[in-house]
Amino acid sequence: MVVSDSTVAALHGPLALRSLRRSGVAAELVTVPHGERSKSLRHLERLWAIFAELGLDRGGAVVALGGGVVGDLAGFAAATWLRGVPWVCVPTTVLAQVDSSIGGKTAVDLPHGKNLVGAFHQPAGVLVDPAILGTLPDRQLRAGLAEAVKTGMAVDGPLFLWLERHVERLLAGSPEALGEAVTRSLRAKARVVRADEREGGRRAALNYGHTLGHALEAAGGYRGLLHGEAVAIGMRVAAGLSVRFAGLPPAARRRQDALLDSLRLPGRIPGTPLAKLLDAMSRDKKRRDGKIRWVLTPRMGHASVPRLISARWVEAALIEAGARA
Amino acid sequence: MVVSDSTVAALHGPLALRSLRRSGVAAELVTVPHGERSKSLRHLERLWAIFAELGLDRGGAVVALGGGVVGDLAGFAAATWLRGVPWVCVPTTVLAQVDSSIGGKTAVDLPHGKNLVGAFHQPAGVLVDPAILGTLPDRQLRAGLAEAVKTGMAVDGPLFLWLERHVERLLAGSPEALGEAVTRSLRAKARVVRADEREGGRRAALNYGHTLGHALEAAGGYRGLLHGEAVAIGMRVAAGLSVRFAGLPPAARRRQDALLDSLRLPGRIPGTPLAKLLDAMSRDKKRRDGKIRWVLTPRMGHASVPRLISARWVEAALIEAGARA
Secondary structure, X not given: OEEEEHHHHHHHHHHHHHHHHHOOOOOOEEEEOOOHHHOOHHHHHHHHHHHHHHOOXXXXXXXXXXXXXXXXXXXXXXXXXXXXXXXXXXXXXXHHHHHHOOOOEEEEEEOOEEEEEEEEOOOOEEOOOHHHHHHOOHHHHHHHHHHHHHHHHHHOHHHHHHHHHHHHHHHOOOHHHHHHHHHHHHHHHHHHHHHOOOOOOHHHHHHOOHHHHHHHHHHOOOOOOOHHHHHHHHHHHHHHHHHHHOOOOHHHHHHHHHHHHHOOOOXXXXXXXXXXXXXXXXXXXXXXXXXXXXXXXXXXXXXXXXXXXXXXXXXXXXXXXXXXX | OEEEEHHHHHHHHHHXXXXXXXXXXXXXXXEEOOOHXXXXXXXXXXXXXXXXXXXXXXXXXXXXXXXXXXXXXXXXXXXHEOOOOOEEEEEOOHHHHHHHOOOOEEXXXXXXXXXXXXXXXXXXXXXXXXXXXXXXXXXXXXXXXXXXXXXXXXXXXXXXXXXXXXHHHHHOOOXXXXXXXXXXXXXXXXXXXXXXXXXXXXXXXXXXOHHHHHHHHHHOOOOOOOHHXXXXXXXXXXXXXXXXXXXXXXXXXXXXXXXXXXXXXOOOOOOOEHHXXXXXXXXXXXXXXXXXXEOOOOOOOOOOOOEEOOHHHHHHHHHHOOOEX
C-alpha cells in the first residue's frame, strides 16, 4: 500500500507504483489531501478501511510517499494495522528528509492538540533521494531547512557551522548542498535516536523550538505557518530563554537568528493571541504535572533535557516576540 | 484513568477509585457499555478525547478494570496516547484472568473484522484476584474456562490433565480451584509469550480454536456467542482437522470434546451460514497471501505453527459441525 498526498501522488505516484510492480510487488496507491489536516482520525480510519478492503495482510507493507504529514499518518496506520505491519518511509520534502523520516515517531492530531495519538514504530527502511527536492516549492524548501538548523543548535554544532557556510548554495537549490545537509542532519539525528529511542532523555533535545512551534501551529488551526516556520519562531524564543536561564552566550543566539534570517524564515509571532498559545502549550505532550517544559541550550549543539520555566517569563518572552496580549 | 465497563464499574469501580486515591493517586473513572461492541473506534475516540480533556500526561497511567473487552480497548488507548503511556490490567473475568491479561495484545474491532487495529503493549502490571470471580455469571465463568482448555491443548498437556481432574470444583466456583486454574494458565501463557512476544512463531499456537472462533463471533455481530463459547466450537473443529491432517490421536480429540462438554460449552455451530463464516475467515488476520490458516495440534500440549488447509476440507468440516450450506 503506497500512501501519498494528492500533490505528491500527481508528481511521483505513477513512478513509485511502476517501480514496485516492476520488482514483482503488488502495489496500490491511496491518497489523502495535501496538508496537516490530513493527520486526522477521519483519514486514519479511511486508511484502515482501505487496508481491510484491499486485504493488506501480515505479509504486506506500507510505503509512505510524501512529507512529514504522510509519514506520520501512514506510519501510524502501519503501526496499528494487524498490531503492526512494516513500513518504508520515502520522504519527499526537505523537512521530512532532514528530520521526520528518521526516528520512528508516528502520530495523528486530535482537535485537542497535535500528535496526541501515535506510536513509536521504526520504518523498515528510509529511502531519501535529494533529487526529488527539485519539485518542491521554495517556501517549503526553506521551511524544511529550519529543522536542520534546529538539529545543529540542539545536538550538532559542526552541522550548524556547515549550514552557515553553505546557506547561499542551499537557497539556490544545489542538489549537492541539499544532499549533504540531509545526510549530516540524518546522521546526527540517528545517533541521538539510537541512544534514546523512546525519548526518555537525550532525544528530547531534538524538541528544541517545538514547545512554541507546536503551539503556533495549533493556534493557527494548522493552516497558517508551515511546521518549519513555526519551529523557526520557536527557536528564536527558546534561544532568548536559553540566554536568560541556561547561560547561552548572546552571540550564539544572534548567529542562530542571523542564519534563520538568511533562510528568510519568519522572525516574529504573527499577532497570535497570548492566551491561545498558552492554552495550546498546556495541552501539548510537553506538559507534565501541569507545567510547561522548554528545551534550552547552554551552548550550540548541546541542548539539555527540558526545563520548567515559570509562566510569567514565558508570557513576557511571547509578548516580546509578537504575541497579542 | 480507570477504564471499566458499566457492569464492572457498578460492582468494583468505587473500591478501585478509593484504593487508588488512598494511595495518593489522582484517579478518575470512565466507563464504556458492557460487551464486545465497545471495542470500536467510536469508544476509542471517546477515551482519547477524555484523556485530552482530563489532561492525562506522560506521568499518568491507564488502569483497565474489566474483562477482555475493557483490557483490549483501554490497553490500546494507552498504547497510542502520547505514543504510549503505561497501563495496568485488572482482569475481572475468568477469560481475562486465564488468558487475555497476559501477553500485551491490545486491539479494537472494525466493521470488517475483529482486532484488525491494535498494538503490542505490555502492561506495566497485571493484578489478578480470583476472589472477584464470585460476582461473575455462571455462563461467563464456563466460557472463560474454554481458554484454559485451549492453553492446555495448545501448549501445556499437564494443564489439560489438571483441568480434567478438577472440572467439578471449577464448575462449583471453588475459589481455590479457580485460583489454581488461573495461575497455571497464566504461567503457561507467559512462558510462551516470553519466548515469542510478536507472534513470529510459537505464540501462534495459542490461536488454536480461534480461526473459527473469531469468524463465529464476527458472523454473529459479536452479540450471540461469548468469546469462550465461540473458541470452544473452534477447538472442536480444529481438533477434527488435527486428527485428519496432523496425526492427533482420535482419543485425544474425544477427551478434549468431553472436557468441553463437562463445562457445558456449545458443541455445534448454531446454524451460521457457511458463506458468512468463510467470508469472515478470509478477512481475519489469520489469512496470509489470500489463504486461511489453522493452528493444528499433533498431540496434546504441542500445537504447531499455522497450517494452510484447503477450502474444501474446511467447508466439509464446518458443515459437519453445523454450518448452514
